[in-house]
Amino acid sequence: MIDSDRSELPLQGADRAGPAHGVRAPRRHGGRRIASVAIGGLLIGAVIAFTIGFVHFVLNVGAIETPRAAERADAIVALTGGADRITYAIQLLGEGRARRLLISGVHPSTSRETLASITPGRAQLFDCCVDLGHAALNTVGNAKEARNWARYNGFTSLIVVTSSYHLPRSLNEISREMPEARLIPYPVVTDQMKVGDWWHNPGTTRLLLAEYVKYLMSMARLRLGGPDTSLEAVRAAASGAGG
Numbered sequence: 213m214i215d216s217d218r219s220e221l222p223l224q225g226a227d228r229a230g231p232a233h234g235v236r237a238p239r240r241h242g243g244r245r246i247a248s249v250a251i252g253g254l255l256i257g258a259v260i261a262f263t264i265g266f267v268h269f270v271l272n273v274g275a276i277e278t279p280r281a282a283e284r285a286d287a288i289v290a291l292t293g294g295a296d297r298i299t300y301a302i303q304l305l306g307e308g309r310a311r312r313l314l315i316s317g318v319h320p321s322t323s324r325e326t327l328a329s330i331t332p333g334r335a336q337l338f339d340c341c342v343d344l345g346h347a348a349l350n351t352v353g354n355a356k357e358a359r360n361w362a363r364y365n366g367f368t369s370l371i372v373v374t375s376s377y378h379l380p381r382s383l384n385e386i387s388r389e390m391p392e393a394r395l396i397p398y399p400v401v402t403d404q405m406k407v408g409d410w411w412h413n414p415g416t417t418r419l420l421l422a423e424y425v426k427y428l429m430s431m432a433r434l435r436l437g438g439p440d441t442s443l444e445a446v447r448a449a450a451s452g453a454g455g
Contacts, residue, residue: 269380269424270410276376276399283396285310286367289358291351291374291382292317295330296400301373302331304398305341310371312341316357317348351378351426355385362390369394376401377423384430 278300288310290301298315305313315327328338345357362370370390374382376399383395410416 265428266421266424269427270420273377273380273420274410276379276401278376278399278401281307282309282371282398284308285369285371285394285396287311287362287365287369288313288371288373288398289354289361289386290315291354291372291378292319293378294375294400294402296402297373297375298327298330300398300400302334302337302342304371304373305337306334312343312365312367313337314343314345314358314361316345316354316361317350318344318346320346351382351385351430354382355389358386359389362393368392369396371396371398373398373400375399377420381423381427381430384427384434388430388434 282304288301288304290297290313292298292315301313301315304310318327324338324342324344327342327344328335343361345354345361348354348357358370362368370386370393372379372382372386372395379397379399383397386393386395410420
């Protein structure tokens with residue numbers, strides 16, 4: 213009888229474990245839900261911030277115009293990637309805006325004669341005042357090539373000629389290599405980069421998206437305290453040169 217009565221009594225250990233488990237389990241699940249919501253919120257916030265930044269980047273790039281003129285500088289650096297960049301750079305050189313021109317990132321198989329043919333009637337300028345850089349494979353390489361060339365020749369101010377969408381990142385990279393130099397932006401604007409047109413072309417959209425990601429990376433690499441190479445500064449400098 214005694215054993216039977218005892219068998220009907222609840223175990224103390226079970227009493228302790230039951231409520232304890234009953235309290236802890238909801239806390240575990242609740243903590244996971246909170247963490248999931250927090251992570252989801254951060255991801256959504258990051259996507260929204262990235263999208264807003266991208267739209268801001270595109271609108272600013274689309275608002276940049278090719279200046280009618282440019283300030284004078286010691287030299288000009290044109291970054292390869294389009295024939296128009298070389299055309300404008302040679303035009304600036306011919307106008308006496310600088311003493312010498314570096315065309316950076318030229319493919320090893322591209323000859324001086326091939327580049328000269330882009331701007332007929334300018335052979336004399338190519339012979340006397342144009343240097344070709346073959347070492348650069350990307351924008352970071354362009355910046356290093358420009359730095360070495362400028363320091364070798366004693367140049368401290370440069371007109372940087374490249375496409376409008378590529379200019380902010382180019383200025384970041386060159387500023388990182390040459391913080392002491394005065395950089396004058398000279399954006400080359402193409403029709404597909406005008407506001408209202410780019411989103412009609414998936415290829416242009418992909419190009420701008422990739423450029424924006426690279427621009428963010430260049431901003432992260434840029435040393436604190438460097439020159440102001442923000443999009444607004446680029447637009448202001450280009451507008452000032454155009455006036």
